[in-house]
Amino acid sequence: MRRSGVARRLSEARLVWDLFRSQREGAPGLARRQQARLAALVTHARAASRFYQRRYRDHAVGAPLRDLPPVTKPALMAAFDDWVTDPRVMRAAVEAFIADPARLGARLCDAYFVCSTSGTTGVPGRFVHDAHAVAVYRALSVRMFGAWWSPAGAWALARKGGRLVAVVGTGGHFAGEGWAESERRRDAVRAHAYSVISVQRPLAEIVATLNDRDPAVLIAYPSALALLASRCPRPERRPPALSARCSTRSMSSRASCGPSRVRAGCSSPADRLPDRIRGKWAAIRSWNWLREATRSPSTAW
Numbered sequence: 001m002r003r004s005g006v007a008r009r010l011s012e013a014r015l016v017w018d019l020f021r022s023q024r025e026g027a028p029g030l031a032r033r034q035q036a037r038l039a040a041l042v043t044h045a046r047a048a049s050r051f052y053q054r055r056y057r058d059h060a061v062g063a064p065l066r067d068l069p070p071v072t073k074p075a076l077m078a079a080f081d082d083w084v085t086d087p088r089v090m091r092a093a094v095e096a097f098i099a100d101p102a103r104l105g106a107r108l109c110d111a112y113f114v115c116s117t118s119g120t121t122g123v124p125g126r127f128v129h130d131a132h133a134v135a136v137y138r139a140l141s142v143r144m145f146g147a148w149w150s151p152a153g154a155w156a157l158a159r160k161g162g163r164l165v166a167v168v169g170t171g172g173h174f175a176g177e178g179w180a181e182s183e184r185r186r187d188a189v190r191a192h193a194y195s196v197i198s199v200q201r202p203l204a205e206i207v208a209t210l211n212d213r214d215p216a217v218l219i220a221y222p223s224a225l226a227l228l229a230s231r232c233p234r235p236e237r238r239p240p241a242l243s244a245r246c247s248t249r250s251m252s253s254r255a256s257c258g259p260s261r262v263r264a265g266c267s268s269p270a271d272r273l274p275d276r277i278r279g280k281w282a283a284i285r286s287w288n289w290l291r292e293a294t295r296s297p298s299t300a301w
Contacts, residue, residue, distance in 0.1 A: 105181025
């Protein structure tokens, strides 16, 4: 069964504290945690997964990560029912779950966050995340935001009601939309503050929605951020934080949109962007900076 809200928050708080402790302990502390957690993960996989029993048969539990045989997404998808460690999470159950749009952001078996990929690399992926993994993701987000929110940034976030908008792909149980909906299901505050704009919508509609919602945090693919950043005729107001979400295949978009602090899975306050991109994003002071561009049909996605 799913843990209570209090238990979840306590778990996340402990993880956040451990993240701060690991930073203070430096490389030795990180190495110690990595080794212990890898050993625990391998031990569990070998005990509960037929796939990993075979895969790691000839490798000691304490073997370093570099010595373990790698696996690929096609191999894992082909042997899905062999590598899962919970018998409730069979491929048929996962496929039925993601086939139902109404279950976006919900939990499979009341325990697992599930997301999928469209298969642009050749094989669609099905990814199952347990409660501890979800708690780690949330703790990392807290740690990341806490590391660079200035008092002014925190005030801007509060003044805008903590509004977060994600411009991501929709129409399936994709990670971006699914995660946003999962957070919206947590409580009424997030349900009101978090929203998704489909990146497949015409640019004019995206701009109109951004104008209406005036987010404190904007999350988007680097290609979308690059397009938005390239249409900045007049500055008035900007979002305090930007977050670029992409795979390593998006290098060219990432290079044109954001530097090292705005890269795959990372975020940065808008006022910390280096000069080569801040010149564009400094103009994001009103979403109306795209008004002129959206008059042309050629600007549609």
